[in-house]
Amino acid sequence: AQSVTQPDIHITVSEGASLELRCNYSYGATPYLFWYVQSPGQGLQLLLKYFSGDTLVQGIKGFEAEFKRSQSSFNLRKPSVHWSDAAEYFCALNQGGKLIFGQGTELSVKP
Amino acid sequence: GAVVSQHPSWVICKSGTSVKIECRSLDFQATTMFWYRQFPKQSLMLMATSNEGSKATYEQGVEKDKFLINHASLTLSTLTVTSAHPEDSSFYICSARAEGTDTQYFGPGTRLTVL
Numbered sequence: 001a002q003s004v005t006q007p008d009i010h011i012t013v014s015e016g017a018s019l020e021l022r023c024n025y026s027y028g029a030t031p032y033l034f035w036y037v038q039s040p041g042q043g044l045q046l047l048l049k050y051f052s053g054d055t056l057v058q059g060i061k062g063f064e065a066e067f068k069r070s071q072s073s074f075n076l077r078k079p080s081v082h083w084s085d086a087a088e089y090f091c092a093l094n095q096g097g098k099l100i101f102g103q104g105t106e107l108s109v110k111p
Numbered sequence: 112g113a114v115v116s117q118h119p120s121w122v123i124c125k126s127g128t129s130v131k132i133e134c135r136s137l138d139f140q141a142t143t144m145f146w147y148r149q150f151p152k153q154s155l156m157l158m159a160t161s162n163e164g165s166k167a168t169y170e171q172g173v174e175k176d177k178f179l180i181n182h183a184s185l186t187l188s189t190l191t192v193t194s195a196h197p198e199d200s201s202f203y204i205c206s207a208r209a210e211g212t213d214t215q216y217f218g219p220g221t222r223l224t225v226l
Contacts, residue, residue, distance in 0.1 A: 032213050044217040101154045
């Protein structure tokens with residue numbers, strides 16, 4: 001069955017440090033993958049998406065993600081985290097027009 | 112672009128009453144809209160998919176008579192929680208997708224509290 005796994009429930013990084021949030025997927029064909037961010041009490045904002053082509057995808061707010069088919073991964077990265085990046089991050093897979101979400105990773109940023 | 116709004120942003124109601132939540136795509140035509148439910152510290156759970164002019168398709172375990180969905184236009188979908196009970200208290204989020212695309216854009220969510 002298709003699924004999305006975010007192994008890290010909670011991550012804390014220092015402001016200015018680099019960030020990598022992990023996402024693994026299970027899907028038979030070429031996946032359409034997304035990263036969304038959710039601030040407390042808010043909806044989801046699309047950070048970036050991968051459909052095909054270049055496996056390194058650039059998104060908003062300085063985020064990027066790399067699709068690695070051999071590892072079934074789509075990890076999100078940012079070279080320097082800002083305090084405003086503290087939020088919940090969701091990786092999602094498109095299956096037949098519906099989104100399958102990972103469990104989410106809560107990011108805390110310490111000064 | 113691709114802005115989705117929801118109204119109200121929060122609502123408190125008494126048990127047994129019905130509550131309607133609106134989801135609007137402000138700058139694009141949404142042929143498909145989705146309704147999700149999110150519990151605290153959890154991921155989103157898809158409740159139903161609605162296509163403009165058609166009946167909604169509900170996910171397994173979601174009561175269609177309790178959660179009425181209407182998608183009467185290309186920019187508006189509504190979710191009505193009928194005879195609400197405290198266990199219906201949750202954060203409800205909608206998303207919208209334009210025809211021929213694969214990207215869903217999400218609304219800001221509606222916090223429902225049933226007393």
